[in-house]
Amino acid sequence: MTYTxxxxxxxxxxxxxxxxxxxxxxxxxxxxxxxxxxxxxQSLFLGGQFVSEIPSGILSDLFLxxxxxxxGLITLSLTPIIIITSIHIPDNFRYLxxxxxxxxxxxxxxxxxxxxxALFYEGIRxxxxxxxxxxxxGNMQLISSITLGIATGIGGVLYSYNSILPYVCQSxxxxxxxxIIANVKEIKTTAIKKTDSxxxxxxxxxxxxxxxxxxxxxxxxxxxxFTVITVSVINSIFxxxxxxxxxxxxxxxxxxxIFMIYSLLGGLIATQAYHLAKIKIKSLLxxxxxxxxxxxxxxxxxxxxxxxxxxxILYNIIDILDPIVMQxxxxxxxxxxxxxxxxGLSFSISLMSMLLNPILGFLIQNIGMVYMxxxxxxxxxxxxxxxxxxxxxxxxxxx
Numbered sequence: 001m002t003y004t005x006x007x008x009x010x011x012x013x014x015x016x017x018x019x020x021x022x023x024x025x026x027x028x029x030x031x032x033x034x035x036x037x038x039x040x041x042q043s044l045f046l047g048g049q050f051v052s053e054i055p056s057g058i059l060s061d062l063f064l065x066x067x068x069x070x071x072g073l074i075t076l077s078l079t080p081i082i083i084i085t086s087i088h089i090p091d092n093f094r095y096l097x098x099x100x101x102x103x104x105x106x107x108x109x110x111x112x113x114x115x116x117x118a119l120f121y122e123g124i125r126x127x128x129x130x131x132x133x134x135x136x137x138g139n140m141q142l143i144s145s146i147t148l149g150i151a152t153g154i155g156g157v158l159y160s161y162n163s164i165l166p167y168v169c170q171s172x173x174x175x176x177x178x179x180i181i182a183n184v185k186e187i188k189t190t191a192i193k194k195t196d197s198x199x200x201x202x203x204x205x206x207x208x209x210x211x212x213x214x215x216x217x218x219x220x221x222x223x224x225x226f227t228v229i230t231v232s233v234i235n236s237i238f239x240x241x242x243x244x245x246x247x248x249x250x251x252x253x254x255x256x257x258i259f260m261i262y263s264l265l266g267g268l269i270a271t272q273a274y275h276l277a278k279i280k281i282k283s284l285l286x287x288x289x290x291x292x293x294x295x296x297x298x299x300x301x302x303x304x305x306x307x308x309x310x311x312x313i314l315y316n317i318i319d320i321l322d323p324i325v326m327q328x329x330x331x332x333x334x335x336x337x338x339x340x341x342x343x344g345l346s347f348s349i350s351l352m353s354m355l356l357n358p359i360l361g362f363l364i365q366n367i368g369m370v371y372m373x374x375x376x377x378x379x380x381x382x383x384x385x386x387x388x389x390x391x392x393x394x395x396x397x398x399x
Contacts, residue, residue: 003123003184004136010116010180011140014073015147016173018155018166019080021242021259025252028243030163031086031094035243039361041102042239046354048106049113050347065119066186070178072111077174079105080167087164106350113346117326122187134327138271141322145267149260156256219281222391224345226384227325230288231318232352233380236360237373238315244369248304262312266319279324285388289381291317296377300370 019026027038082101086094124133158165245255279287291313298310325345363372 001183003120003127004129006180006184007120007124007136007140008143010120010177010184011143012147013173013177013180014112015144016151016170017148018151018158018170018173019083020148020152020155021255022155022159022163022166022252023083024239024243025159025246025255026083026163027098029246031098033095033098035240035365036358036361037095038243039240039357041098042357043354044099045102045106046350046357048103049110050106050350050354052107052110064186065115066181066184068111068115069119069181072108072115073174073178073181075104075108075111077171077178079108080171084164084167110346110350116181119184119186123184126187134323137326138323141270141319142267145263145265145270145319149263149267152263153253153256153260156252156254159252159256218391222281222388223325224348225387225391226285226288227321227345228348228352229380229383229387230321232349232356233376234314234318235349236353236356237376239357240360240364240369241311244364245308248307258308262315265312266316269316270319270323282388284324285384288317288321289385291320292377292381296373299373 024038027033027041028035079101082097082104086097086101089097121133124130124136129136154169155166158169242255242259245258246252250258295310295313295317298313299307301307360372360376363375367375
């Protein structure tokens with residue numbers, strides 16, 4: 001079985017996230033915690049991911065990526081079970097259990113971030129498929145979106161029958177992903193040979209040096225900043241959206257189906273987004289700004305269904321960006337630092353999302369979802385345009 005097929009199967013089982021929109025419903029509606037308490041849990045999740053991102057990337061670059069991925073998957077298989085045990089915990093300790101679970105979830109995600117992509121990328125390259133990686137990544141995104149969409153719909157239905165079912169099913173699918181990784185052979189590059197402590201220290205310094213080189217190259221630096229801002233804002237918005245859709249009158253099954261449609265459309269878009277891999281940065285910026293403005297226009301009116309269309313456009317911006325950005329980074333970053341660099345991107349997204357979540361929760365509580373969307377979208381557009389002119393007009397090297 002080729003690395004590409006294993007990559008697709010791994011994606012399939014890791015993206016069966018039945019709890020994707022369920023967490024906020026379970027915590028706010030079933031456990032009766034408020035929106036700010038949920039936002040705090042989200043920040044703890046992102047905080048756990050944030051502090052673990054760079055160490056996990058460095059560990060996978062220095063040692064075996066496969067072992068790091070397995071440890072991450074084991075952690076992710078345990079956290080849903082910890083969350084549902086909170087039902088049987090006394091009220092005084094229930095929130096503490098959720099805090100532990102969300103932090104562990106963040107650590108588990110960080111252990112996968114960069115390590116799994118680098119593990120499969122190096123295998124795909126070994127098979128002579130490096131030039132097709134952008135297309136493979138787009139196909140992976142399609143599988144991810146379809147799987148995530150179907151799992152979201154199923155998760156909503158499962159939740160309507162029993163609130164713990166989505167969590168149990170998710171743990172089971174992660175265990176299957178562990179079995180897939182166990183059958184993946186890691187490519188032994190010169191970057192991951194066992195060395196003495198002195199050589200390891202030098203390697204760490206080389207990895208850190210990559211980030212300094214990135215800031216000296218205008219194109220790569222802007223793409224990095226642009227992606228961090230855009231993805232973190234969209235992810236933060238969508239962590240609160242299921243609860244808002246529920247308040248609009250849609251039940252958990254309908255809620256799940258809405259996000260299923262978003263994911264399926266996103267997957268279709270991702271399969272074609274690789275055609276934009278050679279797009280000029282200015283054109284990419286204009287495209288994303290246009291989509292942000294258009295989605296906002298649909299979300300600030302009173303019709304619920306038109307609002308959902310606008311939210312869908314906002315959601316799918318990430319599916320446009322992912323294959324393009326990953327292709328650029330994989331072609332530019334050296335082998336010995338690839339996992340660290342990708343982890344650095346996730347690290348930065350986690351940091352910004354961690355800071356954004358409580359702010360968005362506070363804004364929703366005080367001015368409502370629609371006005372929050374208006375404010376945050378305008379600020380986001382201003383930030384990415386400012387970043388473009390500041391970085392691209394600087395004296396930094398351009399590729």
